[in-house]
Amino acid sequence: MIIYGPFVHSVSLSEIEYVHRGLLRINDEDGTITHIESPVEPADVEKLVQSNGWGGEVLRRLRRGQFLSPGFIDTHTHAPQYPNNGIGSQYELLDWLDNVTFPGEAKFKDVDYARKIYKEVVSRTLSLGTTTSCYYGTLYLESTKALADICAELHQRAFVGKCNMDSNCPPEYIEPSASASIEETRSLITHIQSLSPSPADALVRPIITPRFAISCSPELLRGLGELAKEEDTRATKVGGYKMAIQTHMGENAGEIAFTKQLFKDAKAEKPWDGTYAGVYDRFGLLGERTILAHCVHLEEKELQLLQSTKSGISHCPISNFHLRSGCARIAEALDRGIKVGLGSDCGGGNEAGILPQIRAAMNTSKMVGMYLPASSNPGSISQQTHLSLSNTFHMATLGGAALCGLQDVIGNFKKGKQFDALLVDLTGKRGPGVWWTAGEEGEEGDASWLESGFERFIFTGDDRSISNVWVRGKLVGGTDA
């Protein structure tokens, strides 16, 4: 497939590139971008196609009001919580878990029910432009296997984890022991690995998922840290990927206090012992493939620990408002070079896609800027009054890819990367979505509409403006699919 037209993508934390007359060729077999060129004048497209011997391939010319964007990466979400989306905002985290989340997740013991919900979750999030998703399942092995199967079937790039929880959970929704939890995690990893013939190139991957420190005994956390190490050793031998780990951290004041109380007996040997992040570090759970959701309330020592272990943050701004967790100071993390992606955290949040998270990340940073003194460090991100669109679009795409260890595979348009992309259509047939009047913004041939069109899409767009969603070159969603 060859696509000729405008595209917009992130090239760094501080730069969005707007390409007005770009040409991309995608290998139909494996979804890889094999050629990328710009600017190509309209009159030269045919010549370029013929001279490269691509004459037999589908050529799509985008019309005015259409552009390509990389697909969005949701670095933190809970597939079984989508049915709870939009309810429970009267609670803070720990009460919300007991009253809304755990009873909802317990229903997923029924694999048929799980399959029905998970199909809806995956197809709905694809239509919202989420081409990669980091999913927490439930504690149930079989229904979490079903989630991985559905991601593979519907062709959504995904990390799928079974929640580990053997402590401090209600009797009807808890695992019987640390060893049972670890064994089932092993079974899930084996199952997910069997879905792909080529381990290095798997679309759906396992992720070790201790729910949070409160729900895990020290024995369980230790066992999961060892399992991750074991998997890394195995991956080195077979040419696979390093095992990813996801968990929650520093979300809510009550949660932090309870965590510190539970793990207070640990010896204070390292500067960060006694902190929340120190608990995960002690059990070997921090590293370059660790995704820590929320991180609203981080101590200085924890920021240093994240920096030194190369662990990253999934920023979930809507959930942080919804459950009154607080405003994460993301600019400080970015200034330290800590990887940051965005997470919908459904149903802690009340939105399913990543577009609303971009807006909320900007609003959160404006709140932080209004109430906290700006950094005096010239040129730093935390000296800005708020995160820029370049910062937040990076978090939604290329930064999210880096957080998942996929920065060389997806996140923007580059030769050799895989084509996970959206066709945004501001002239879409399902109602306006984004304010757009054809011809309003300059004459045909005038490319000045692209930057404002992109900005309008980010701030006011939704799935009505996403007409095609591709994952690894395959059309998997969108209003035209």
Ligand SMILES: [Zn+2]
């Ligand atoms: Zn969460």
